[in-house]
Amino acid sequence: MAKVRTQDLMNRFKIELIAGAEGVHREIFMSEVSRPGIELTGYFKYYPKDRLQLLGKTELSYFSELTQEEKKDRSDQLCTDITPGIVVTRDMEVPEELVEACERSGVPLMRSPYKTTRVISRITNFLEAKFAPFTAVHGVLVDVYGIGVLITGQSGVGKSETALELVKRGHRLVADDSVEIRQEDYDRLIGSSPPLIEHLLEIRGLGIINVMTLFGAGSVRSHKRISLVINLETWDQKKQYDRLGLEEETMKIIDVNIQKATLPVRPGRNLAVIIEVAAMNFRLKRMGVNAAEEFSQRLSKMIQSGEQEETDFETDLDID
Structure with missing residues (x-):
């Protein structure tokens, strides 16, 4: 299986690096991409921390309504020692709390000018091709x-x-x-x-x-x-x-x-x-x-036709 690092995504899709430069050589192990929605509410029990994380308009809108303490807590929990990177889409402004958490943990924080669905589609296709058997x-x-x-x-x-x-x-x-x-x-x-x-x-x-x-x-x-x-x-x-x-x-x-x-x-x-x-x-x-x-069907029809003609001929002889 080919090795894919966060730096490869940055080079392939020309994604801007905002913070966490020391973690650009982190390895990505799966093609699935995660959008941390329920995690922003504070539920991290099943957080897929080993996947690439994407934050779109919905996620950042909800994040902006959190208190200062909640923003800091969610940012720290999003950034783990095995998270390959976080991508903010639509060229949106990146929250300061998330920038600080990525700098402390060494998680690459990147930004793309494209829509979230388009970024997910392109990155997923790229990773699936790399990880294919x-x-x-x-x-x-x-x-x-x-x-x-x-x-x-x-x-x-x-x-x-x-x-x-x-x-x-x-x-x-x-x-x-x-x-x-x-x-x-x-x-x-x-x-x-x-x-x-x-x-x-x-x-x-x-x-x-x-x-x-x-x-x-x-x-x-x-x-x-x-x-x-x-x-x-x-x-x-x-x-x-x-x-x-x-x-x-x-x-x-x-x-x-x-x-x-x-x-x-x-x-x-x-x-x-x-x-x-x-x-x-x-x-x-x-x-x-x-x-x-087509040849087989044509041959079968000819055989059946020949058998029918032979049967009709024998019937005519019996009548005579």
Whole structure:
């Protein structure tokens, strides 16, 4: 899991630091953000002190109506030794009692010019992306017609060469050799490249090439949602490969099952074109058009029609 500190939020969202500068390196351990409402009334039994705290217009309006002693008490209890920070939204004036409490405890006190709901949404999305389950897969990730295609297979089977042909045909490379994958939702996998090999492609016999330099900025992208897995394997004469496409195979990555297709590799097969067709066919299936099922239904109707004609013929013979 990636480490996120309060300083990272300040750099990412350009939040103004008001007080508690010595605590900007405090670590944030969860993506949930808290709005201390009932805590301002004095009830701190279930105060989530390890979360980032946000004070909006409602909270500060109530805070302004407290007595001087209550303001000091609430401010001191809000600022604990593990609170990663307090953010005041809408560029509102920060109460002096809260500033003093943050300075004493070392809790970073920040201010944002945006509305509370917008700040919560952006910070939560940022933290969820950082804390998302993570894994790395050996393969190549390419954006083909808007579909994130993860090409897998044994080393030397031709993954990078296929990706190069796809890039030449106008598609975009995301990652080669190692694909970093984060599960940003219960059914959403986002793939990206390690920074060290970003935009690079390794071709055996040729070496490492920079795809963006050779083919332009439109030939690469930084990340892409993975929707389809294409597994390349050496053609096995003894193995039966799917010829209709009725059976859908899946591959589980982290907690998500991704549709998978296995393509046998042998000389003469244009894998780039086949992967293009696989991506387009995947899009058609998502739109409700399944050629394999239509063929199966057509075949079933023909069989039923043939059986009916045979029954009618036998009935006619019996009558005669």
